[in-house]
Amino acid sequence: MNNIIEITSLRKSYGEIKAVNDISLSVNKGEMFGLVGPDGAGKTTMIRILCGLIIQESGNVKILDKNLSQSRKEIQKNIGYLSQKFSLYGDLSVDENIEFFAEIHNVKDYFKRRDELLEFSRLKSFRNRTAEKLSGGMKQKLALVCSLIHEPKILFLDEPTTGVDPVSRRDFWKILSKLLKDGITIFMSTPYLDEAERCNRVALMNTGKIIALDTPQKIKEKMDRQIIEIVCNPVRAAYQTIKKNTGFEVQMFGDRINVVVENYSSALSSIKKILTENKVRITDERIIPPSLENVFMHLIKDAE
Amino acid sequence: MNSIEVKNLTKKFGDFVSVDNISFNVKQAEIFGFLGANGAGKSTTIRMLCGILEPTFGDAVVGGHSVAKSPDSVKQNIGYMSQRFSLYNDMAVGENLEFFGGVYGLSNQKLNERKKWVLKIANLEGKENLLTGSLPGGIKQRLALGAAVIHQPDIVFLDEPTSGVDPISRRNFWELINELSSEGITVFVTTHYLEEAEFCNNIILIDAGRLIAEGNPKQLKTDYLKNSIYEIESDKVIEALELLEKQNFVVETSIFGNNIHISVEEKVNDLSRINKLCEEGGITIKRINKIVPTLEDVFIHLLGNEKIL
Numbered sequence: 001m002n003n004i005i006e007i008t009s010l011r012k013s014y015g016e017i018k019a020v021n022d023i024s025l026s027v028n029k030g031e032m033f034g035l036v037g038p039d040g041a042g043k044t045t046m047i048r049i050l051c052g053l054i055i056q057e058s059g060n061v062k063i064l065d066k067n068l069s070q071s072r073k074e075i076q077k078n079i080g081y082l083s084q085k086f087s088l089y090g091d092l093s094v095d096e097n098i099e100f101f102a103e104i105h106n107v108k109d110y111f112k113r114r115d116e117l118l119e120f121s122r123l124k125s126f127r128n129r130t131a132e133k134l135s136g137g138m139k140q141k142l143a144l145v146c147s148l149i150h151e152p153k154i155l156f157l158d159e160p161t162t163g164v165d166p167v168s169r170r171d172f173w174k175i176l177s178k179l180l181k182d183g184i185t186i187f188m189s190t191p192y193l194d195e196a197e198r199c200n201r202v203a204l205m206n207t208g209k210i211i212a213l214d215t216p217q218k219i220k221e222k223m224d225r226q227i228i229e230i231v232c233n234p235v236r237a238a239y240q241t242i243k244k245n246t247g248f249e250v251q252m253f254g255d256r257i258n259v260v261v262e263n264y265s266s267a268l269s270s271i272k273k274i275l276t277e278n279k280v281r282i283t284d285e286r287i288i289p290p291s292l293e294n295v296f297m298h299l300i301k302d303a304e
Numbered sequence: 305m306n307s308i309e310v311k312n313l314t315k316k317f318g319d320f321v322s323v324d325n326i327s328f329n330v331k332q333a334e335i336f337g338f339l340g341a342n343g344a345g346k347s348t349t350i351r352m353l354c355g356i357l358e359p360t361f362g363d364a365v366v367g368g369h370s371v372a373k374s375p376d377s378v379k380q381n382i383g384y385m386s387q388r389f390s391l392y393n394d395m396a397v398g399e400n401l402e403f404f405g406g407v408y409g410l411s412n413q414k415l416n417e418r419k420k421w422v423l424k425i426a427n428l429e430g431k432e433n434l435l436t437g438s439l440p441g442g443i444k445q446r447l448a449l450g451a452a453v454i455h456q457p458d459i460v461f462l463d464e465p466t467s468g469v470d471p472i473s474r475r476n477f478w479e480l481i482n483e484l485s486s487e488g489i490t491v492f493v494t495t496h497y498l499e500e501a502e503f504c505n506n507i508i509l510i511d512a513g514r515l516i517a518e519g520n521p522k523q524l525k526t527d528y529l530k531n532s533i534y535e536i537e538s539d540k541v542i543e544a545l546e547l548l549e550k551q552n553f554v555v556e557t558s559i560f561g562n563n564i565h566i567s568v569e570e571k572v573n574d575l576s577r578i579n580k581l582c583e584e585g586g587i588t589i590k591r592i593n594k595i596v597p598t599l600e601d602v603f604i605h606l607l608g609n610e611k612i613l
Contacts, residue, residue: 032559032561037470038470038471038472038473039440039442039469039470039473040440041470135342135343136342137342162467163467163496164496165342165496166341166496166498166600166603167603167604167607168341168342169496170558170600170604173558174558176559177545177557177558177559180542181542181545181546191469191470191471192471193471194499194600197561198558198559198560198561199561200561200562201561215561215562216561217561217562236482236485236486239482240486251475252482253502253503254335254502254503254504254505254506254520254521254522255505255520255522293471293475296471297471297472297475300472
């Protein structure tokens with residue numbers, strides 16, 4: 001069994017809104033799969049369907065070789081789910097929160113597993129603290145631990161790092177790396193494209209549809225545009241000039257601008273000309289590899 | 305010209321030193337990034353700079369006014385927006401703006417003029433009767449920023465303005481920040497997303513109340529990060545990670561899709577060592593590249609690995 005999740009022609013609407021609009025994809029065993037898209041793209045609906053929390057209108061989902069609509073309970077025993085707003089009990093201790101999740105999942109001998117998980121998430125020294133007294137990053141780790149107590153084969157994470165500081169985020173990613181090492185499959189949604197770079201494969205989702213699906217590297221390679229980075233002064237004038245006088249997409253950074261073009265050589269000379277005319281001094285220019293964010297913006301604009 | 309001058313600013317709560325003797329300047333019209341982990345003292349500093357909290361020692365001159373001596377003048381001349389408090393969801397767009405304009409004592413004529421301006425930058429022209437709560441997140445964010453500068457302050461403080469905002473809205477929001485800055489407004493912004501810090505002209509990083517790094521994004525990456533970061537593509541990702549994380553010269557490892565990233569000590573510049581190690585472990589390295597560190601790498605490095613424990 002290579003495909004641990006197989007989705008065929010999945011649809012779900014809320015009134016006029018097609019939250020999930022005819023999506024088919026499969027996830028390989030042991031991979032980190034990223035579902036990336038803006039708010040309202042349908043990411044959460046998709047994850048909730050896969051976890052058996054809401055039911056699709058049409059289409060088919062197979063998880064661990066079983067049909068979701070026929071074997072929901074059995075599949076749920078083998079998956080973990082971490083929602084955007086993790087549901088911890090603030091007045092229960094770390095240990096008690098885990099115990100509660102163990103009981104929900106009917107895990108009898110969870111003591112050893114709990115110790116292992118606390119060790120591995122470095123929460124052991126806080127085990128008697130109530131959840132409400134934990135920092136944001138620790139709460140998130142505890143929620144993750146709770147979703148792992150029944151040793152799931154697949155872990156679903158819905159925007160797990162929103163609002164978490166960079167140090168805790170890095171820590172969280174270390175833990176996910178360890179899970180991948182243990183062979184767990186991770187299906188994650190995120191609005192952050194730098195996080196998508198950490199996935200084996202990424203599906204870019206917009207208005208209920210998948211607009212690209214591949215490894216981050218291949219998605220970037222497929223972009224038929226080039227990015228020119230221009231270090232110049234004054235940057236703001238450069239940005240405004242490009243924005244007002246050309247059709248190019250442009251983004252401004254502290255001391256440079258990035259311009260998305262179709263053809264490097266012809267575009268560059270016209271850009272240089274117009275910048276010079278507007279009294280912008282160019283110190284350096286080069287082609288840079290597109291980021292996933294560049295590709296994403298571009299694909300969404302094309303789709304519109 | 306400096307828009308903000310901070311000198312020996314200190315705040316103690318009992319024995320706890322939240323902000324510990326920090327000094328820095330912010331130039332007029334620049335986008336200034338203020339970074340630090342949770343609990344580093346960011347909010348306390350911002351509150352002092354906004355004239356809401358009195359410093360224990362030191363002072364800051366914000367838009368020409370001392371926060372220690374004339375906090376009320378400071379408050380009149382700045383704008384403030386946070387992810388938490390911004391707009392009243394149960395009021396119409398126009399009502400929110402009238403409320404904010406009223407708080408800052410704008411005259412009717414001025415208020416109308418400024419209302420029009422905010423509606424324009426928020427892409428809400430002709431929609432002032434819409435209920436604020438019904439707006440999409442990205443638009444609400446722009447409206448909140450517009451409301452924060454309705455009284456045309458010289459300086460605006462943005463406290464994690466983009467937390468939980470999707471990439472497209474975030475990009476639009478930063479365009480708006482750039483517009484404000486090009487109109488001469490100084491933008492002081494905190495964020496948890498370090499790729500956003502790349503948009504700033506200058507940045508400071510604080511930890512445990514102390515200033516630990518400052519400079520533009522490029523300087524931070526070259527001056528503060530001595531370790532090198534490599535991206536390695538191999539036939540066995542997990543095995544390569546397990547092997548390399550055991551080596552003393554490897555400071556940090558992480559999985560990046562089908563590749564791994566390792567951070568190695570400065571003195572290690574001999575890649576053949578990595579190649580040889582992997583080869584002996586039966587791992588074939590397909591590609592190994594030195595990569596440009598991100599600001600996040602710098603940040604994690606400066607805060608020390610013990611913080612990640």
